Amino acid sequence: AQSVTQLGSHVSVSEGALVLLRCNYSSSVPPYLFWYVQYPNQGLQLLLKYTSAATLVKGINGFEAEFKKSETSFHLTKPSAHMSDAAEYFCAVSVNAGNMLTFGGGTRLMVKP
């Protein structure tokens, strides 16, 4: 069975600072990994996904994530935070047996002016 751990339920950064949201996974088979963003009272929007191609994945809104098998990590980064990045971020893992997603607990990103 697979699992996802997101370290830090709340992360606060200043506008213009680096954003780093941590995600570690556990999977017995090569995983597919996703980052979703959720704004208040909205559904989940896909930021990016890893599907065993390039280990550095670029997504929307300037976000990227690097798959590190040795560390079982898939951390999300953005060089410079913007106020509009304030939202909840979910890391999720899926394996080959259908498209079931296992979500991490989520990280709420706050951006200070």
Next chain:
Amino acid sequence: DAMVIQNPRYQVTQFGKPVTLSCSQTLNHNVMYWYQQKSSQAPKLLFHYYDKDFNNEADTPDNFQSRRPNTSFCFLDIRSPGLGDAAMYLCATSRRAGGATTDTQYFGPGTRLTVL
């Protein structure tokens, strides 16, 4: 634009009064999912349809039912809502191809259910 649509966006019901939430999609995806998301928590999968095949999660209460009359539509029925069922309900879709592949789930905007 192809999308996942949920209606209504906000639903208020009374304790014990049946309620139906609606999801439609223009993506022509063969899999549709229903999630329950409570405040400050991750979405929790209730069930999904793969084409017409219904798959219930083991811990989904019997109070929750679903219908998928055609490829485009899927409904979530809550037969007797309790206060604990107040949550955001998210619909998602994906395209499942044959073999060992996985595809992305695309989410609708959600329906926020309030139970009075």
